[in-house]
Amino acid sequence: MTYYEPKPHKKFFEKTLEDYRDSIWGCARCNWCQNHWAWNVKSAEYSEICPAFHEFRIFPYAGMGKMHIARALLEGDFDYEDAPEVVKFLYTCTTCGACELNCQRLQDKEPLQVNETLRARLVKDGIGPMPEHRNLLKSVKNYDNPWMQPRTQRDRWARKIKIKNIEKEPAETLFFVGCTVAFDNTQWHVAQNTATILLGAGVDLGMLGTKEVCCGSPVARIGDRDTFFDLAQRNIDMLNKTGAKEIVTFCPGCFKALSHDYAEVPDVPRLQAAVYHSSQYFDRLITEGKLTFSRPVNKRVTWHDPCHMGRHCGIYDEPRRVLEAIPGINLVEMERIKDQSWCCGGGGGARTAFMDFAQKTAAKRIGEAKKTGAEAIVTSCPFCEQNIGDALNAMNDEMEIFDLTDIMIKAMYSREV
Amino acid sequence: MSDTRQKVIQKKLPREVYSALKNVVGEQWIHESRSVVETYSKLSIEGGSFVKKHEKDPHVLPACVVLPASTDDVQAIVKICNRYHVPFIPFTNGQVFCNPTTQDPTLIIHFSRMNRIIKIDTQNMSATLEPYVDYAQLQAEAMKRGLWNGGTPLATTVCKLASQFAFAGLWQTDLKYGLLNRNIISVKMVLPDGEILSTGSRCIPRAGDFWEYGPGPDLMGLQRSGLGTNGIVTEITVKLHAWVGDDALPEIPGGRPSLKHVHDAKYDSPPEPLKNHKLLWVEFKDLDTQLKAMREIAHSGVGIGLNATGVYSAFYCSQTQEMTVQRCKEHFFPDWNCYVILANTTSDQQIAYEEEVIRQIIAEVGGTFLSETHKPEVLKALQPWNYDCIRHSTGYRMNRKFYANAWLPVGPLEEAKTTSREWKKALDLFGEIDITDRGGADDTPFVYALQRGHFCLFETDNYPDPVLPEEIKKAQAYGIYGAAVVTKYDLGPQLMAFVNVEPFTTMFPEAGPNAHLFMRKIRQVFDPNSVAAPGRQVFTEQEWQQFPAEIKAAVNAMRELNGMPRVE
Structure with missing residues (x-):
């Protein structure tokens, strides 16, 4: 009689395809990686869950297909020169993790981890990432951010806000801003809102200012593990030195990197501070009575779960509770929510390399949101806001998109910050 | 085994065929690149395709995948296949019998665009x-x-x-x-x-x-x-x-499951029974009592579903492989059991009435209902069936390496004992592959009562490690033995087709019902060029000749073991 022994634990970023051999051979083709969990299916239109399979209709785009490709590459059935198209299949994935969740639920297998490991192998072998990602990687290496921006510009969003520089003045709570919002002036409002809300609630808040460096999430998702390890090490060292007890961030990519990914990097120390997504922190402040909303915001809104915050990190209820605490807000749900949420299309490097696909995926989410009768989509992710916002503009649609903090600020102050 | 680094090269369609197909569907919907065809080549529970993968057999690779959008597209594609004598395989999920067994360049017709x-x-x-x-x-x-x-x-x-x-x-x-x-x-x-x-x-x-x-x-x-x-x-x-339930299956109050690394117990709350539906679980002391109770319930005319599940409950209702194995070891779920699905399809009092009927039957036959007082923790663990009985979602919860070469004979309810007895014999004969192979021997086979119990299906399975071809081949031996058992005991057709399928059709010609013999004759009428779904229900002479000699030999060995003459 055979008993399958559990394998010794290995950190995710140590793993190679070889570590997934059992998993990839055992793919059962059950097709749940492409489909909304059937108990929750409420219509034929929204019964699929994998954006890439939904768009392109062939299996290499689905989690299942990645398992089969991984098996063939691992066993030497073909190599890159026989199948150069593999790079496109692997990088069209938004890393939304829907396949992973359903597969773990049914098969105890990990198609997204396999895809990210495949990407790492492609990068190591010089085949990946997509050409569109190469500038992003260079920028991270040269400027500590993916957007080719000088380090000195990182704290421009905070010029009108009085917030401690934690290197000069100790603070209990560190605000980790993230690159996208720090450098994109169309998104500064999110950082400004967040800082205003936290400071207003009496939080002893500091930031790293121009010293902050990329969390490494984009390079981790693209598969450049060496660069990610370097960033993880630098961030952990720097963040531990600050002495902050808590770190708050609103970017789901940063949040996942700090709260989950760093623990999976080999040979780095532990991050000492507790890491919170801003919605978790706001929820706590509301519960403690430190954050109240006095002005009604009369809007019918729907919540879009960012994948790296929801499915990857399990934060579903907190932002909903925050919205429900705001007078006048009527929260209505889309069909695909929480762990079965439809990705906006902007993650995993897909928007950088496949803009059309990313926009089509966002347009589908907008269609789903409109069916609820909501006037606005609310979310808490700079990538989701950007990608859905661009699609709304392209569609010339009157529906609005807000960051969670936009709504909160409206409910707290007589004017927008 | 072949050289492990040997590449596996697919055959390609002649260029004129490819061009003709491209003209039908457009360039976007035809694919022949190596990685695409790979994803249409290894199937889910078909052990043969896994062995072929290990052996680096290129014939499991289709030549090309085409995605029609309409009946007209399909018709045009099929006509091209006939014109150029290209075998084609209709393909949806690719779970079972979609294997392109032909040695000629074969076309996959994938229907993912026809989803309205x-x-x-x-x-x-x-x-x-x-x-x-x-x-x-x-x-x-x-x-x-x-x-x-x-x-x-x-x-x-x-x-x-x-x-x-x-x-x-x-x-x-x-x-x-x-x-x-x-x-x-x-x-x-x-x-x-x-x-x-x-x-x-x-x-x-x-x-x-x-x-x-x-x-x-x-x-x-x-x-x-x-x-x-x-x-x-x-x-x-x-x-x-x-339909007497709500207009959608209700959200589970506790939430939805989370990934393991962010697991929160609240997200794994199993669902309560659906509106106007109820499940009753009964435990029995042995298989005889279980079957007697199932016969009485089926013939009483109550309920919309009646089944028994052994090892499958461990799979379906456990969250990890480790939990599954542990529950099998502990016999956490009752070895001998059945569950009845009740619904108020005609009256608000129907469930209450039918439950009373079932309680009377169980009182007469012997058995204990799972309840708040009898094994409540087991009843709680079985709650996924509350939704699964209507919309089955955990059904592919493998929590296991793989499963292959199932026995799925059909027959009167009593024949569950034949399946169980012969499965035990097979375990002795070939040796167990995994602990869970004993499902069906030490506990009830999965019994599905069909058409008011006039006939039933009994399922037992192997769980080989797909990484190990020897294990899969061992599982294949079980499969062939199972076909011999079906034939020897005059059970209903193997596999879920409810007609015999190849290679059993050719290798066990005694097995009934023998509709396939009729199909063999008329295939030539319907499919004069032998291009449709090669090797599924009936072999052509050429397909039979191409079938692996070692499998033919294994079949004859198994036939002889069961006192049947060789098939040449």
Whole structure:
């Protein structure tokens, strides 16, 4: 009689395809990686869950297909020169993790981890990432951010806000801003809102200012593990030195990197501070009575779960509770929510390399949101806001998109910050 | 085993064939790159394709994948295949018998673009679907209208109904509603030579699609469970029945499950029974008592579903492989049991009445209901069935390496004992592969009571490690032994097709029902160029010659072991 022994634990970023051999051979083709969990299916239109399979209709785009490709590459059935198209299949994935969740639920297998490991192998072998990602990687290496921006510009969003520089003045709570919002002036409002809300609630808040460096999430998702390890090490060292007890961030990519990914990097120390997504922190402040909303915001809104915050990190209820605490807000749900949420299309490097696909995926989410009768989509992710916002503009649609903090600020102050 | 780094190179279609196909569907919807065909080559529970992968057999690789958008597209593709003698395989999810076994360059016709619910007819209580529509989609739309189709397969709710028509379509609710095959009103098919066939009343101009009989010969019967031998379904009209639950399955109050690394217990709250539905679980002291109770319940006419599950409860209702194995070791779930699905389909008092009937039967036969006082923790663990009995979603919860070479014979309820006894013999003969192989021997086989229990299906399975070809081959030996058992004891057909399929058809010609012998004769009429779904229901002479000699030898060894003459 055979008993399958559990394998010794290995950190995710140590793993190679070889570590997934059992998993990839055992793919059962059950097709749940492409489909909304059937108990929750409420219509034929929204019964699929994998954006890439939904768009392109062939299996290499689905989690299942990645398992089969991984098996063939691992066993030497073909190599890159026989199948150069593999790079496109692997990088069209938004890393939304829907396949992973359903597969773990049914098969105890990990198609997204396999895809990210495949990407790492492609990068190591010089085949990946997509050409569109190469500038992003260079920028991270040269400027500590993916957007080719000088380090000195990182704290421009905070010029009108009085917030401690934690290197000069100790603070209990560190605000980790993230690159996208720090450098994109169309998104500064999110950082400004967040800082205003936290400071207003009496939080002893500091930031790293121009010293902050990329969390490494984009390079981790693209598969450049060496660069990610370097960033993880630098961030952990720097963040531990600050002495902050808590770190708050609103970017789901940063949040996942700090709260989950760093623990999976080999040979780095532990991050000492507790890491919170801003919605978790706001929820706590509301519960403690430190954050109240006095002005009604009369809007019918729907919540879009960012994948790296929801499915990857399990934060579903907190932002909903925050919205429900705001007078006048009527929260209505889309069909695909929480762990079965439809990705906006902007993650995993897909928007950088496949803009059309990313926009089509966002347009589908907008269609789903409109069916609820909501006037606005609310979310808490700079990538989701950007990608859905661009699609709304392209569609010339009157529906609005807000960051969670936009709504909160409206409910707290007589004017927008 | 072959050189482990040896590449596996696919054959390609002749350029003129490729061009002709491209002209039908457009460049975007035809693929022949190496990585694409790879994803259409290894199937789910078909051990043979795994062995071939280990052996680096290039014949499992299709030459090309084409994605039609309409019946016209399919017709044009099939005509091209006939013109150039290119074998084709209709393909949806690729779970079972889609293996391109041919040694010639073979075309996959993948139906993922044909995924529309064409119509739900509330007056005639029917739905017309394209071939890529699955049970979850159909149920979601039908339930909004107070209707449903009567069940979902135990395999998984994402099975496509058109694919299931090609097999049997086994549901947990077969007790009342019968197989999918008995719930079909009509089909539109592209026959292997490219002709279009419509069946039932839809083939009468302007008559509508409401009745399964047409004015002429009943060709639908010939297509039912045809495994694609005689054509490709491009539209299917299924019966709908009254649905007495809510217009959607309710959200689970605790939330939805989370990933393991962010696990929170609140997200794994199992669902309570659906409105107007109830499940009763009964434990028995042995298989004899279980079968006696099941016979009485089935014949009493109550309930919409009646089944028994042994090792499968450990799979379906456990969250990890480790938990599954532990529960098997501990016999956490009752070895001998059955569950009855009750519904208020005709009256608000129906469940109460039928429960009373079942309680009387159990009092007479002997058995204990799982309840708040008897094994409440087991009853709680079984709660996923509360939704799964209607929309089966955990059905592919493997929590295991792989499973292959199942025994799925059909027969009267008592034959569950034959299956169990012979499975034990097979375990002694070939040796166990995994702890869970004992499911069906040390506990009940999975028993599905069909058509008010007039016949049943008994399932036992192997769980080999797909990484180890020796294990898969061992599982194949079980499969062949199972075919011999079916033949020896005159049980119903192997596998879920409810007709025998190749290679059993050729290797165990005694096995009935022998519709395949008729199909063998008429395949030449329907498929003069032998291009449709090669090697599924009936072999051509060429396909038989190409079949591996070692499997033929193994079959004869197994036949001799069971006192049957060799097949040459």
